[in-house]
């Protein structure tokens with residue numbers, strides 16, 4: 437509910453709003469089939485609230501009725517460096533938890549690449565549950581013993597009793613994380629040895645590094661390693677490991693069920709104070725970031741610099757909705773072929789394949805996600821173009 441007077445995680449009333457963004461599209465994982473549809477995409481306000489007792493950050497503007505996972509296409513799996521990350525993550529999990537010949541359940545499995553990888557590596561049996569799963573992709577996974585079901589995970593799945601459960605980049609998108617984790621915990625009541633692995637964006641990375649463009653509507657909740665661990669302890673799990681991963685942008689946690697009646701310890705006060713100062717600084721730096729971008733865009737206009745953007749992910753959605761760049765940057769390149777010919781929600785920018793830049797021959801390529809900067813620069817050079825780069 438909006439404007440609740442207390443923290444959703446620890447119940448404290450020592451909370452304050454620290455960052456607002458004007459209405460931005462509510463879904464950055466859904467590209468639109470027409471420009472008209474893209475321009476009319478649902479929007480919502482971002483209004484971040486910080487808890488001074490546990491460090492939990494929540495988007496109070498979040499309205500779950502504006503989010504649908506049915507056509508969701510959040511997938512980085514087209515990128516070689518992301519593939520390498522998934523590969524290493526699966527190697528580590530198989531090794532640490534002896535996942536060989538086991539049953540793996542992946543909640544919100546997306547296109548199934550993670551599930552397929554972990555099943556192939558340990559000869560495991562996989563079950564993927566995702567309301568947006570595209571069954572035409574099933575044929576890609578003929579080698580592994582995996583099944584997919586196009587539905588939401590719920591109490592109805594209690595009978596599954598997996599040895600290992602994964603839930604990657606889903607928890608933060610839900611309205612009530614506590615309710616969801618308690619449902620998982622109840623489903624695991626007879627499975628004391630099941631390991632649960634959950635991944636979310638890392639609040640420390642976004643707020644300490646001032647990655648304004650990472651603040652998207654869909655992230656209803658933001659966690660630090662400590663508040664993340666606290667969230668699981670509150671819901672009846674024992675935390676085995678919590679650590680940043682994927683260039684520190686994500687947090688991964690491994691937990692297993694434990695008795696429900698343990699009082700979880702609040703995160704360390706000094707660390708919360710540090711985070712409190714960080715979020716205040718983030719808001720101040722937002723204004724200077726906006727001036728920096730405006731100056732840069734003025735130069736592009738003045739010099740008539742032929743510019744194209746690369747990367748139609750979440751950061752692009754936020755960026756192109758804060759600046760009106762229909763003329764200056766008319767199209768966005770993306771390597772995900774499912775996005776080609778579609779349009780960015782809110783701004784209506786057309787998404788094109790990398791080869792588009794061969795004829796277009798831009799003077800400047802705006803890279804919307806710094807994590808992929810080196811990979812993108814290499815791809816641009818391989819296409820025979822030698823532009824300048826602006827990395828957001």
Ligand SMILES: [Zn+2]
Pocket residue numbers: 443444445446447448487488489490491492
């Ligand atoms: Zn709190």
